[in-house]
Amino acid sequence: MARTKERDTFRSRLKTVGLRHTMPRERILSFLDKKNAHPTPEELYQSLKKKGYAIGLSTVYLNLQVLRDAGLLWEFKDQQGNTRYDGFTEKHHHLFCVQCGTIEDLLAKDLPEFDPEPVKKAVESRTGWFIEDARLELRGVCPNCQ
Structure with missing residues (x-):
């Protein structure tokens, strides 16, 4: 079923x-x-x-x-x-481990202070592009590689 x-x-x-x-x-x-x-x-x-x-x-x-x-x-x-x-x-961003290549999801709702709208508007006004979506990409070292 x-x-x-x-x-x-x-x-x-x-x-x-x-x-x-x-x-x-x-x-x-x-x-x-x-x-x-x-x-x-x-x-x-x-x-x-x-x-x-x-x-x-x-x-x-x-x-x-x-x-x-x-x-x-x-x-x-x-x-x-x-x-x-x-x-x-579900709206999310990515964490990339620069050592082992692991990619992990980070839910947008877990980052209430990140608001992509001002970034989209600033890019649109400076470039003339229409931005459909803005995502955050974080690169660092995962717990297994630390």
Whole structure:
């Protein structure tokens, strides 16, 4: 029953942005729906294969782009320049460990003093750009590397 409810949630999310439900999309969203999951496309592909899902690497790449363009995923670069994906939809920022490469989510609600609106407005007035979103990226040393 829980699996059916989860599938309905993914169908609803896809439908809301005008995409049809497919098993590759559901599996990608399910994997990325967890806090602190930030895989590269290759890491995601390997993880899905380990779970026994028959999915091709090109299918992973194609669906990541479609889901990103639809606003269901966030794409970003890690400190080595690798493209990573994040499906955790609660407003959050990232902590990057400069020694081991760990990436951890930091919920925006845990940083009440950080208000991105003045930053967005200042950048817009100085550059003429329309800023859709501002996120904070913090780099440091994680507890395991200290």
